[in-house]
Amino acid sequence: MTDAIVTLEGHSKRVGILAWHPCAFNILLTAGCDNVVCVWNVGTGELVYQLVDAHPDLIYSVSWNKDGSAVCTVCKDKALRIIDPRRGAVLKVREKVHDGTRPMxxxxxxxxxxxxxxxxxxxxxxxxxxxTKDLSEPMAVQEMDTSNGVLLPFYDPDTNMVYLCGKVITKQL
Structure with a gap:
């Protein structure tokens, strides 16, 4: 492959996040350093919608729900947002999901x-x-350790398992 099949143009800065729709064919969500979320039809190259004003700062992660009817995002402003991808509207926001200043x-x-x-x-x-019905308080919070590496969660819906990847610092005496 040497030639692009389609070029998606809609972000003004570098794109750091890609997430394929879990059910719909050719639907891709992107988030960039411009704090914008885009949903694309990569089959046609069409920008389905852009969510421009929902995130005041860098978006750290996005995740589709199992049927693609909602997307959650976390941002440098420490907020968790639930977005309706069909309307491009923010449905719920929870400020300060975690108190720390590091990425989520x-x-x-x-x-x-x-x-x-x-x-x-x-x-x-x-x-x-x-x-998601009540974001006022978390259902559970678990403190892990004091390592400074961000924990990257990967969810396997087939086994209902969450895998966490992160840096572990060991000290030799």
């Missing part, structure tokens, strides 16, 4: 809940489980 990640689980990873105020790595 979020993934939708099959049951509709959202798992986030981030840091506490004391720089401990954390996991939190959120019910």
């Amino acid at each position: 990640r979020a993934v939708f689980l099959t049951d509709g809940k959202i798992l986030t990873t981030g840091f506490s105020r004391m720089s401990e790595r954390q996991l939190a489980l959120w019910d």
Whole structure:
């Protein structure tokens, strides 16, 4: 392959996040350093919609829910957003998902809940489980350790398992 099949133009800065729709053919979500979320039909090259004003800062991660009817995002402003991708509208926002200043990640689980990873105020790595019907408080919070590496969650819907990847610092005495 030497020639592009389609070129998608819609971001003003570098794109760092790609997420394929879980059910619909040729639908791709992108998020860039311009704080914009785009949904594309890559079969036609059409920009289906752009969500421009929802994120005031860098988007850290995006995740589709299992049927593609919602997307969750986390941003440098520490907020978790649930977005309707059909309308390009923010449905819910939870400020300060994690208190720490380091990057966060979020993934939708099959049951509709959202798992986030981030840091506490004391720089401990954390996991939190959120019910999308009520984002006022997390269902559960688990503190992991004090390593400074971001925990990257990967969810396998077939086994209902979450895998966490991250840097571990070991000290030799």
